Amino acid sequence: MVTPHMHRSVIRTPDQRIRVFVSSTLRELAVERAAVKAAIERLRLAPVMFELGARPHPPRELYRSYLAQSDVFVGIYGASYGWVAPDEEVSGLEDEYNLAPATMPKLIYIKSTEQRDERLADLIARIQSDDTAAYLHFETADDLQDQVAGDLATLLAERFDESRIDGDAEESAASLVGRIPVPYTTTIGRDRDIEAVRNLLARGTDRVVSLIGPGGIGKSRLAIETAFACEDLFPDGVYFVLLEGVLEHGLLLPTIAYHLGIRDNGEAALEERIAHALAGRRVLVVLDNFEQIVDAAPVLVRLYTVAPTATFLVTSRIVLRIRGERVYEVPTLSTPPDNAPASLDRTTRSAAVALFVDRAQAIDPRFDVTGDNANDLADICRTLEGLPLAIELAAAKVRILTPAGIAQRLGQSLPLLTAAVRDLPERHRTMRATIDWSVSLLPDSQRDLLEDLGVFATRFTLDAVEALGHGRSWDGQTIDALAALVDGSLVKQFEMGGRRVFSLLAIVREYSIGRLKARGDAARVRVAHADYYRDLVQRIAPDLGGPGQADAVAHLGLELPNLRAAVRHLVYTNRLDDAGDFAWSLLIYWWISGFFAEVRLWMLELLEKQHEQPISQHTRAIAWFFALWGEMWQRPSEQVVAGLGECVRLFTESGDADAAAMALAARATARVQLSDPDADKAEAELREAVVRLREHGNHWAEAITEVSLGRLAWVRGSTADALAHFDRATSVAEAGGDLFTTSVAGNLRSRLNFQLGRFEAAEHEFLRTLLLSVRLHYEEGIAYGLEGVCAVAAAHGEAWRAAALAVSAGVIRRRIGIFDVEAFTVHTPYLDILRGRDPASVAAGEAAGAELTVAEAVLLALPESEHEAVAEALRGW
Template sequence: MNPARASIRTPDQRLRVFVSSTLRELAPERRAVRRAIEELRLAPVMFELGARPHPPRELYRAYLEQSDIFVGLYAERYGWVAPGEEISGLEDEYRLAPRDMPKLVYVKEAAEREPRLVELLDRIRDDDGAAYVYFADEDELAELVRGDLATLLAERFATAAAREPVWPSTGEPLVVETGHVTPPPVPLSEMIGRERELARVLDLLRGSARFITVTGPAGIGKSLLALVVAHEVRDDFADGVAFVDLAAVTAPDRVTAAIAAAIGVHDTGEGDFDRKLQVALRGRRMLLLVDNFEQVIDAGTVLRDLLEELPDISLLVTSRSLLRVSGEHGVELGPLPLPDPSRIVDRPTELQAASVRLFVDRVRTVKPDFELTAENAIDVARVCVALDGVPLAIELAAARARVLPPAELLERLRKRLPMLTDGSRDLPERHRTMRGAIEWSIQLVPESAQLLFARLGVFAGAFSLEAAEAIARPSPGAAGAGDGDVVVDLEALVDASILHQRERGDRAVYMMLGAVREVAHEHLLELPDARAVHDRYAAWFIALSEEAEYALEGVSQQTWVDRLNDDADNLRAVMRHLLDTRQWSAAAHFAWMLYLYWWVGGHLGEARAWMNEVLDSGEPLDRLTEATALYFTRAIAFWQWPDVSLIPDLRRSAEGFRASGDLPGEGLAYISLGLAQLAALTPPDPVGAAESLERALASMREAGDTWGEGHALVTIGRIELLQGHYDSALERFASSLDIAQRRGDRHAEAIAQYHVGWVRLLLGQADEARRRFEINLDLSCRLAHDEGIAYGLEGLTAVAAEEGDAPRAGLLMGAAEVLRERTGLYNMRPFIVTSPFVDRVLDGPDAIMFEAARGRGRALSTADAVAVAFQAPDGARS
């Protein structure tokens, strides 16, 4: 491994392992290899499409260049060879792997192999830089991969130790991300022909207007214009641009939550959410780009209220119609300028019409050698006129120009478009043209792809190949359904520009534009097995949640949180389907499997609302469903503001989990019950709390649930700490820390380190306390865990206050306060607080110095505050 490659790490400092294989025949093996890699705390680099031309060669070349180890999996197939290519993506990946990269090659025992794969394997065997071994099944493969990677790492560590550590220390520079503001995505294509409208929006934004709505029918280019504007003005707004996508939001009362999520405010289920949003945005110079507002048009007052309360916030909204609220400036998008086909011969400038330029540009993306000529110019102009200059319609037609010359394209449009648009007289004219173009494009793909398109209408957001395959399998008794190859059909839909493909991290995903998704969903509702498709959709994500449940507790936690964040719209849609179809048990199970995701990701408020629907259904619930719903609603409520009335329901939840055989669930319920008993307002019950917490610990140990055991130990330790039993509290925290480190659970480790730090500080060991809080802060930053970062800053505030360093204490305290306000965590009620340490400073001669520094801390970015936190203190002041 050369020095340059040795320095490349994932954001959390793990080595990258690039996995190359065909996909469909090796799906179980790929999953087994992923698990083996993650168990060794390495980062798998795997493409959903396996060895196919998408993602493009440039992308997997870049990932190979940034990877440390190559793992190749081979069975019977050579892989698909794309048009214009001579080798498959499978062979291309092997060839592109750098010569000095360690290569581990695993070949599945098979009776037959495709001839070109045999040739490839012969060349691999002759490569003295590749280790080559056969395997029988995925279990054997996983064991081989684990052993080979462990041996390889040991060897590489020995040779690299003199150069640099394989596992970098926490002293390496951190990329601190807090608030998780969602940036506008990069536009899928170049904008053409909107120069006037672009200038108008920019003039408004850079002038006195703070609320601009871009209007127009579906497919006219509103979102593209807004994205171009956002990237143009991002430097004009000190706090950046946040992208709020409402494509999957249909209820007006969810708009506030969508905006809050886009700027990184956590939904913890407590407090006034509108108020939280205003607190988080106060004092920030920011543009909110709110896309697809037409389906929640009644929520316009939400935006108006934000502008009234927050003078530094500006809004750029896209909608099919104006919101008609005060302060709104409308910019309407119409069709692109059209040429006059009858004047092209004597006036060639007609071919400079924006609609023609767009058509030519999009054709060249699929047919690079396309040129406007005297023979095809009139037909191109007529195509644009037939499509009324609607950009989406033009792009869909251009995608067919790879196989249809303009004359034939025009002829097909003339035959089909009137028939497709005439049946929708209730729609505006331009909308009918766009809908007709979508329908026309769909009818040009194979029948199996048309059926797949309809079924893909079930997705609320982007989706993977595996998810598409799961919902595409035929329903029992559905004649002719699902006969196509999903990969081939997806490729046909991508080629027709009906689907778009993007990479999210190491995963390839598909997505539809909003107007296309509407048509797909309408087609889905016309299928006789539409309900079955929805059920398969739900089943896929429920299975994903079951896979995620334990993965969220270990070394791959952040990987899974990121993946689930990508699927957030689909997760919400699945839950909505389960609730709307009154599948209470499935809804509770789905919520429970993702419990740690809702917690870590700041979505517990949503989970609480869903489970309230289950409890309020008035229908009989089985014990496990009731226990789960009670836990989400009562335990979450307790975490915010404890109340004695919650105690009976938490006890019933614990008993329900026990009766259902769910011991970890029982343990979690007893933890919350114990806390409620201790903190109940009238009166506290410390004896009952101790008993409940010991029962929680016993349940976790009986179940062999080490994650739950660590959680219980921390909670018991907190109570012992508050009671002044420092030695026993330290023992509990140390045991929890040991479990977390053995599991590779960095979130749990951060929590345990934080609590150890408090014991050390209360024992007068300020230096050791500082070290523990710094470890907690480092881990929390790497996890992008806002609450953990706030706790770390607050712990270091207490250390600085104890040492008499008022300026440092004030600076860190101010930064922590702002972080909590920006992320909606300011109402959270911590068990251990800095106030006794800070109060001593405020009661002393350094109070003015502390408050001045506190003000400066509030003006710091969190990244700058973290940098200050890791600087060595100037020394104690007496």
Template sequence: MNRATPGLIRTPDQRLRVFVSSTLRELAQERRAARAAIERLALAPVMFELGARPHPPRSLYRAYLEQSDVFVGIYWESYGWIAPGEAVSGLEDEYNLAPQIPMLIYIKESAQRDPRLEDLLDRIREDDRVSYVTFVGAPELRRLLTSDVATLLAERFELGTGRSALPEPARAPGATTLVAPPPVLTPLIGRQAELSILTQFLIDDGRRLVTVTGPGGVGKTRLALAAAREMGPRFDGVAFVDLAPLRDPALVLDAVASAVGVVDSGKTPLNIQLQTALGDRRMLLILDNAEQVIGAAPELARLASNTAVSVLVTSRTLLRVDGEQNLALGSLPSTAAIELFAERARAVKPDFEISDSNASHVAKICQAVDNLPLAIELAAARVRVLSPSEIADRLQHTLPLLVEGARDRPERQQTLRSTIDWSAELLRPDQHALLLRLGVFRSGFALDAAEWINGEEAESSTLDLLTALIDGSLVQEHDRGDRTWFTMLATVREYARDNLTALDQFAQYSDRHAEFYIRLAAAAGAEIIGPQQQAWASRLVDENNELTAAVEYLLESRRWDDAVTLVWSLDWFWGITGRLVEVSSWMQRVLDDGIEASERARTLARVEVVLIGVWRKPDRASIGPLTECANYFGAHGDGRSEAKALAGIAWIHIYSFPPDFDAAEEYLQQSLDLVESLNDPYVAAGVRIMIGHAHILRGNLPGAVEILDAFLADSGGIGDSLLTGSMLNARGWAAILAGDLDQAEECFRQQILVASAIGHEQGVAYALEGFFATAVAVGDVERGGKLLGAAETIRQRKGNADAAKMSFHAPVLRDIEQTSPVMFQQARTMGRTLDTAAAVEVALESIEPVAS
């Protein structure tokens, strides 16, 4: 095991990484073809997509280049955008920064290339590191790239070079980018016929809802992932939803929304938001492990019937809804089962081969476990310490005894559970104990969480124990940037939970689980607004299911104060990830059932419920309850909570009709005074944004400029990208209303770069609406229409068109719809077809006045 990095465990699979450089907008089809070709060869495509990762774009592609093994350049007509302060485009910069690795260049035929791109291509043709060829379209590129990379692999590379794996950055909260299926590092064995049937169902026959059924461990998820890779290029996108952590069918749509980037606004039913966001998008939605939330089947059927989305479900049971097409998955054929055993055995013992001396033993092993893929993998993992004959002997003696005790389960399920039991019994007692304790996690965990659950009584370090579980294929390891993340297959987790419950220890370790997340929430809440925001937000996205499990356990255990403390600590996170409706239901439960809760806990729950209601619909009737809460917090020395309640009252005065700006500014000033006295610059910045908005709405532009400029002058010390982006947007609108278009353009330019760098599409939409106004102001109706249309598409895909009401562009829109309706609507329609990266490119083009 590689121990170069403390706390990092590497799997035996180290895929070569292929960096793909191209412009985003003009070569979208070619980029999809390149990804498909690279993944078909079981390699890792490294593709920079603007706004898809929580890192600054330039530093991101530089880091990816340093960790890549092959450089692929795809060029056509555009030279690409040149960032402010840079001499060359990102396209040329990527080529310049490429390390000493093989370079494959593909040039799409064209008679009208940008001269700057021609200069770059001349340099490329003279580079002796480069192999280049011309092509016509995406299909030809896919064939060429597949052939060239396959040849390169045979000539130049040996897998398993020891280079550290490419980190997998956590998805940015609030991102519109789809949650992609997890990477598959091993070939699909014995399921080619089933894969062809799935392709026929979903592509040829146009089936919209297909369910792959079968017992646990039969390979349903693996087949679905293979289908995603095979069919992905034929869809507009593929989103993956793991339903295994869920217990409540009512949360399935929330999980789907998160996977497709829809943030629940609470103002429109989530099913309607999803239907609006997905609409006619031709995408593939994979729902994995649906059996324990089968009650959501009608909602899933409605989602498929009311949108253009194709839904592929894996489940132990049918959904039993209209339009469902079933593919039942059975055990592997014997020859495929033996091949799978050999392939998995080589992962832990590279020199393993099927031979005359062990072939019969391998066949007996596969027969003993009913040719179930997961059971085969668990058995094969033991060849590191046991020979095939020893494994076969142990299985044939042990499994019949174990199966006898599980007659209530289907036959194949008995075999699988017994195989897991057999594999677990080969562990040392402390390794076995950790396996069971890890069953309290719903989806995954970091090393510090495993260490907390395991406690201090273990003789060996938790890291060493985890290594043994990984070696036995009972736990999987993944990279999340500079963090390591661990998961268990649903069947293994179910086994661990059942055994922990049988030992009467599930409640004990659920307590430990909840205590860990109470502490984690407190630590995150203290830093999530500030310079550590992105690091914490990325981790909390991973921990989402565990946080939910902890809250639900605390509520079920009537630990009201602890539940409220955990939820209140992460109020910013719940908002940015669209969990406010769920939070409101949690806190309402405290108010309804938590008679034993402390007065403080009940007050915090009350203010949370009221504020969420106010966000959905400002109502002056809520001023009284918020005032009572603010008075309570003030009397008990909780200035931060008091400031939040006061800001909520101000919000009501600003956005109720008619607004009362004098009252709003009075409450905002009280709130600002409180947080400044607490030396809390981050909450103070949020209050200043509200003050700036109030000044703009009432026409007090000098007041808005004063407070916003004071923040921006010191924004580097804040280090909070979302706050900075919001300030820049408000300052840009103040400049527009004051007639300073140059200042406005610069503010929106900075905002869109900040939002793109952290993957915050809502911020991009706000900036695009600002650029729309500046373009229209100089007479460029076509550009303005495109940018507004692109902003509307982002909001639609977020399922949250209501957020546009927080912008100031409505009056500009009304004017242009009256003065240039035809030209504007045509451009607006065109803009709605732009993806985010293309819209950002259009926005960052310098504006020029249009001659009248």
């Protein structure tokens, strides 16, 4: 049966984006395709563009699948009708239009041209008589971009009105759907399981509900569908934490923090921040693929102990065996009983047969259960024991085999294959054998590619795959081989951040890396993987401190799983100096995104291995710098100060004066954290670091160190010096295009100006830094900006607005775990005064502020004249 969420309203939140299929001839209309893609992304929708279709004729079944996953059809037609492949009657261009469902909105754009292929002219004439399609002519790519954006906006507005009339209860789903992955295919046969797990979660007596079963049984899909079904139970949000690729126990907390939106700057223990972020909130945290770090399960007990309203839904192949755990054994799909054939009646089919038919119809829409194949389909599903992934792999073979051929080959191969892996539990053996069988049908080059893909973590791009191909058997065949693996359901593909990315299911990745190790190639492919991502980092890192900062951070965020894997490969293969350089080149990224805890873990592992493989002084300095960063804030001591002093010496002796100056600034910061700080010594070191960093052209570190000097001067009561340092920090950051440091310095400068009574200047910069934080998607900065505008509003006597902004900022603070005392708070004294003067307005504002979304709070803070300018950026919230 189809799960309920598949029939929801057409309006979706930004992360469950409406998908727009784009049809065109690839080479002739490359510029126009780019323009349409930009228009779609401008509206925060997802373009569906088969870029692998740079081949003359993309597989018909693949773009059929793309269409099935899309919501809107956009056709761009020029002069060319496109290539007609052998044994085909129409080109891919016309075929895509024919395959688009009648109910799908179609927007057709026809480029003005003096000549047009006759068959394309006939197609356009047919479209013009189709009352389900709208068409317009265009002259240039710029015109096209504006037309598409306007038409899509109008279409969405119309659909929004329809959804409101329909009364579908989707509008309150933003906190849930924004973080839960949306399945690209129908979920079949899980209604009872979803209801059962929902009932367990609704009782509220079990802190951890574990979905247990072998790989391929559908644990992740069940967790996703259950999360969708439990929106009403967890009004404060549902978070989906993918643990695939997280192999070190120490990475559990950093990964949870990342998905909760908590930035780890090292200033407080992550467990403490997470506990604070979850405290008092009814949230569900889904932890997918927990089995690889099951020894870290006691961490969940500590978290739910301090945050008793939070619940954890875990998927794992093995039981966690912790207090508060309720186990739900995920069953297989039902199969035809005994020796009965598959039912010809859709309403009485077993779930396993229904799944096979659904996936087969994605390849051949005419496929169904018939009197001729009913027995074979039943045999297939029984042989595969109702395992969903095994059934999907078998169904993918209908493009080359009949059901009888699939049943025969499974009957011959599976018993032999399962006998070869008797060290595994029964259903694990069946799943492994099915993958073996599916892979055995591939040509050698495709089989080799699948095994090589096992080195990637979670997801990967076509460029990355091609970089691994040099000298491999599939070199030069990447696009065709990868498309074939997608066709065979062994590789998944999807859009992420406007890019086409690919992934392997966890069990397929395990299979692939196991085969790679067995043939003795794992080390060589890991080297190629690490080299590709090391080169990628070297290309991107220079942008982190300048105008390309926002794009660089976003790009690295998409690659984070493979950055982790690359460091792991470098450390594992004893390329310790390369690992150190890799980590150091991304210092700004770790700082902006908050990943110091995991970098510390890698660097401690590196230091432990130095007895196996000697490391350079420079690498030792890097490793100790990252290892001491968190200690500096959380457990400051003279030993930490001395350790950072040793980093200064090692960097200096290795010839890296720039890094030595950064370590000097860190040592000065560590001095300030001591219970008996030497402020004079710290200030002298910070000033010296600024001079050195300026000399070496490290403007990012120079600006950050000026911020530290400003904070120190403020704490010491020298507001004029503090303001001067914040002015210089802002000037240096702005000149270098460093938006993040501009935001941090500007926020501090505006607070100080407010404290000095310069309300107008303060308000101007509060608004400016708030806009910067929205652009950077930096929630901590947004909280500070809202508090700043709150202070100005309170000073002007705007009780309701000030109270609403204060509470909204507080909600953000709690949600992302910012609980440390803010030394430079300026809004609370004025708000307290208003609370005494106008308690009713303050109380009403506080009640309203608790209900505001981030976007609504930002709009409340900004003058109306700024609303239009920030509207597009706020669509992502």
